[in-house]
Amino acid sequence: MIVWVNGTFGAGKTTACRELVELLPGSLLFDPELVGDGLRRLLPADRMAPVSDFQDLPSWRRLVPEVAAALLAEVPGPLVVPMTLLREDYRDEIFGALAARGLAVHHLVLDPAETILQQRIRDRDDCPGDPQATARIRQWSLEHLSRYRTARRWLARDAQLVDTAGLTPRQTAERLAELVRDGSARCPIVRSSDAVADTVAAAVLLFDDHDRVLLVDPVYKPFWEFPGGVVERGEAPTDAAVREAAEELGLYLEADALRLVTVDWEPGTGPGRGGLRLVYDGGRLGGDATRLRLPADELRSWRFVTLDEAATLLPPTRHRRLAAALEARERGELRYLEAGVPAGIGAAAAG
Missing domain, CATH: 3.90.79.10 (Nucleoside Triphosphate Pyrophosphohydrolase)
Incomplete structure (x- = not known):
């Protein structure tokens, strides 16, 4: 089973997911950014030069489901995945590949008010000791709020939105765990892994x-x-x-x-x-x-x-x-x- 925790930058996905793995027995944290980092090191510089977001790499979208399935073959699961995913066609591709492997996907979105997101982004220090790098990341995150605003329309149809305003990371994780247990965030289309024949x-x-x-x-x-x-x-x-x-x-x-x-x-x-x-x-x-x-x-x-x-x-x-x-x-x-x-x-x- 996959617990995909979505949301824009600054929503608190990674922090909440670290708490969530403590609440779901046998779970493992999988950050697909590690796949992106690996591709940056492996692919030629001329291939990476025009790519500003590793999600635009077809290889990243193919590898994420492969790695997820491989990890779930090693551990009891579920696999907790903190990852911003704002393009609907990319969601289709990745979740479809997970479904083809018979993996159930619970899709949750951390959705505090935009004013709260803006404040959290401004308060973050992503590169301690390097204020210029922190400022670049902060500006980049603020600019991406408009992308989230646009994506929220389809996310509201597809996922369970969780208003985290006023919640601590632990309280957010507890709310996510409740939604996973009652199945209300489970995506409806998952093909059985038992059927392998033509x-x-x-x-x-x-x-x-x-x-x-x-x-x-x-x-x-x-x-x-x-x-x-x-x-x-x-x-x-x-x-x-x-x-x-x-x-x-x-x-x-x-x-x-x-x-x-x-x-x-x-x-x-x-x-x-x-x-x-x-x-x-x-x-x-x-x-x-x-x-x-x-x-x-x-x-x-x-x-x-x-x-x-x-x-x-x-x-x-x-x-x-x-x-x-x-x-x-x-x-x-x-x-x-x-x-x-x-x-x-x-x-x-x-x-």
């Missing part, structure tokens, strides 16, 4: 009157997706496509109205499972798109996009799958792919 998944492509395709933005994933999901045990893939459209979009499609356009073998990568990915043509929605209803704990939003627009939203393999599916749809064919590339039997006539 899977079969079914997706549905739906179109508007301009033949743009519908994509959805999942919670805790860095990329957009097609509507769809894993086929359950004993379930026909076409039935899974119908079920997923109902669960994710509030649409009730007829199974006999769907047409299979691509079958793609996706290799597993890291913690991600591979397997067969079936893509169905679900036809045009037209004005029916106004009745889409997304589950707030799974999907953030939807949009219709062209193939070129999808290139900025989908990972490369899925974009190749989409391109092949659109071509197969236009030609009335069924395509077999491997990692999004035509392979094996190639294109076969539909029917």
Whole structure:
């Protein structure tokens, strides 16, 4: 289990988390800044020169979940993580990777009033004996308050905000421990670590009157997706496509109205499972798109996009799958792919 304690600079995360590990038996403090410090030492100077925040390094965002999982293999847990995380797409990437490893994440934000934050920042002496360095850090922290103010909108939806005004670090830790124990700050999407085999998944492509395709933005994933999901045990893939459209979009499609356009073998990568990915043509929605209803704990939003627009939203393999599916749809064919590339039997006539 991960207890991620968020908040802007000066909120008191590290101090509270040091107290928190004393209240959660078997817990361990993990500061992801150590990963950032290591990357600064390891990466070439020309790679680090344009980077002002190590969170912008893809390697940092990949390593943090890896290190967290490795630490939890060594200790009983939970892992207490004091880390400012203000970009929603970075949260999606990191928490999604933790979820893929079956790790439950409790997301808490220390949220005192801004006037209190400003005063705490001004009172801090981050570099004793070096007033100029302390002044630079103080100014940098004050400037980042506006980033927190902006991020607070999505944090309020995603995490449990804790007003720490008037609380000592120990009292803050006690409040955090209560929230962890009652589960009120637990993120809702965590995939079981028991499932390690390849899977079969079914997706549905739906179109508007301009033949743009519908994509959805999942919670805790860095990329957009097609509507769809894993086929359950004993379930026909076409039935899974119908079920997923109902669960994710509030649409009730007829199974006999769907047409299979691509079958793609996706290799597993890291913690991600591979397997067969079936893509169905679900036809045009037209004005029916106004009745889409997304589950707030799974999907953030939807949009219709062209193939070129999808290139900025989908990972490369899925974009190749989409391109092949659109071509197969236009030609009335069924395509077999491997990692999004035509392979094996190639294109076969539909029917």
